[in-house]
Amino acid sequence: MTQTLLAAAELWRPNTQSSTIDFQAGFYGECETLRGVPSQSAIALDQGPLGQVASTGQPMIIEELSELGFLVAEAAEAHGLGAAALLPSYTQGKVESILLMYFRRGADAKCAVELWAGTKGRFELSLDQSFHLGLDRFARISHYVNFPKGAGLPGQCWETALPSIVPDLATAKGFLRSSGAESDGLAVGLGLPIMQRTELRSVFLMLSSAATPIARVHEIWMEDPEKPGVLTRSQGVYGGLVDLANASNELVFAVSDKDGLPARAWSSEQPVLLDGIEAMSEAGLKRFDAVRDAGLSYALAYPVVVVDSVRAVVLLMG
Known part of the structure; x- marks a missing residue:
């Protein structure tokens, strides 16, 4: 079974009432040492990276996991974790929750986790x-590239305020670093705009190889323009999981019934996490048999909200 870099x-x-940042949910895969850390961690509202994201609303990537606390640093060393990304979700322009993702290192791993932000006085992302x-x-190349609105994956997400998947980075005409992606073996790219009402805070990118994917399944779900309240898949990459891809082709979710992960994230306007095959079974996933047979053990749904309205949901499974 392929191990994903999203660990x-x-x-x-x-x-705000208790001036703390409270743990809500998580998935941990094989990171059992990390699983017990949140229950031992009391995080003040102004403390560490989580507090910084809560107060500024700016997403963050950190490589020194000791910034998240001594217990996290110990768990990170035990499980070969090398970096974390913190993505805020907003309700009426205020940070309502923070998604904290941990990425593992590996001798043969190839991936890029990036935040692209606007430069003051210049209409482009760097x-x-x-x-x-x-x-x-x-x-090295990435530090010298800038993206105007509509150019490349970051510029496309900026222009549309929608997430996007590039299934083959090496051959994608709109991916401006395709030659570098090809030489380094990168395969799949996901772009995710972080929006606070109508303002773009940054574009979050995850790029990885077929051999060491960040996630095994990447999907984007959007509302059917002809059927309000019904979500259909707009893009999907399945990394060779043919049965799961086939099971997803005609799948739809009703938002009003909170039916499935995309619908739950859409209706709550907040991320949803599932940890383990039992949790997936209890959630009543329509594709549960295909998910189980593929050996998947976690799922993460992240809604893209613009002006207090969900525009799309990104679903990752691994």
Whole structure:
């Protein structure tokens, strides 16, 4: 079974009444040492990276996991984790929750986790923060590239305020770093705009190889323009999981019934995490048999909200 570079994730929520940031949910895969850390961690609203994201609303990538606390650093060392990304979700312009994702290192791993942000006085995006594994040349190139609105994957997400999947980075005409992606073996790219009402805070990218994917399944779900309240898949990449891809072709979700992960994230306007095959079974996934047979053990749904309205849901499984 292919091990994904996305090793674990947690959902945290700022609590202004207690002036704390409270743990809500998580998935951990094989990271059992990390699983027990949140229950031992009391995080003040102004403390560490989580507090910084809660107060500024800006997403963040960190490579020094000790910034998240001593217990996290110990767990990270035990499980070979090398970086984390923190993505805020907003309700009426305020940070309602923070998705914390942990990425593992590996001797043969190749991936890029990037944040692209606007430069003051210039109408283009430049690399703001990043984590690159096994991609020295690609990383160097990235620091000299800028994306106007509509150009490349970051510029496309900026222009449309929608997420996008590039299934083959090496051959994609709209991916401006395709030659670097081809030489370094990158395959799949996911772009995710982080929007606060109508303002783009940044574009979050995850790029990985077929051999060491960040996730095994990447999907984007959007509302059917002819059937309000019904979600259909607009894009999907399945990494060779043919049965799961086939089971997804005609699938739809009703938002009003909170039917399935995309619908739950859409209706709540907040990320949803499932940890383990039992949790997936209890959630009543329509594709449960195909998910189980593929050996998947986690699912993460992240809604893209613009002006307090969900535009799309990104679903990752691994």
